[in-house]
């Protein structure tokens with residue numbers, strides 16, 4: 001199975017702090033690299049984390065509040081400077097087209113890299129928005145103060161050989177190709193069926209839910225995922241603020257992850273008012289057993 005890990009580039013919400021940059025995430029999955037919600041300072045965070053902006057295949061924006069998109073101009077400029085010839089897909093809410101255009105054209109940069117805009121109108125149900133390599137990109141609408149969409153990225157399942165069983169059946173070399181093609185072959189000890197020496201493996205999935213209050217869209221995106229990255233701007237002690245600004249608490253995120261059977265929950269997008277992050281782990285941990293409170297530059301692998 002291909003390597004999949006989240007590289008955390010920023011974990012602050014509206015205001016960055018001395019220890020937390022604005023939002024920013026890189027999902028490394030096989031040979032694909034997908035950025036999510038690049039806030040201010042994204043380019044430098046990538047440099048520190050050893051993530052090459054030139055290598056990215058796609059950027060997914062949830063919405064056009066500044067902490068989720070002000071890093072886009074720098075990211076684009078960097079690809080121009082690096083003379084990237086590969087296209088970069090940019091997914092974003094279609095009704096934010098004016099903001100995308102402004103971000104894309106806001107400086108006098110001469111070298112415009114190749115961008116492939118993917119404006120999406122997300123609805124109440126999960127819908128396909130495109131693909132990045134063999135990874136499927138789906139979106140669903142979230143409930144925030146402006147148009148916002150979350151993302152679900154999934155890899156296809158497949159079939160893999162079990163080396164010990166191949167060896168036991170005496171199969172190696174071109175005959176294995178024949179087995180794939182025909183479903184069975186005559187081995188040295190008799191007929192071998194594909195099922196005897198191989199097994200199916202399920203696809204894997206990742207959800208990015210931000211900024212939102214708890215809603216049906218968040219549940220659809222996060223259903224059964226291997227990793228759920230979820231905003232938890234507040235703690236329950238600030239419940240009224242969470243409700244008024246359409247954000248989630250750590251408890252909300254824990255409840256969501258438990259309800260949909262997400263394997264690993266990564267909390268991020270913290271209000272600058274907090275310094276005791278153990279409280280976030282404790283609050284979400286009441287509901288879910290595998291909670292990570294993200295710090296800038298964490299590298300978080302998908303669960304085994």
Ligand SMILES: [Zn+2]
Pocket residue numbers: 013014065067068211269
């Ligand atoms: Zn935000």
Ligand SMILES: [Zn+2]
Pocket residue numbers: 063065144211
């Ligand atoms: Zn927002």
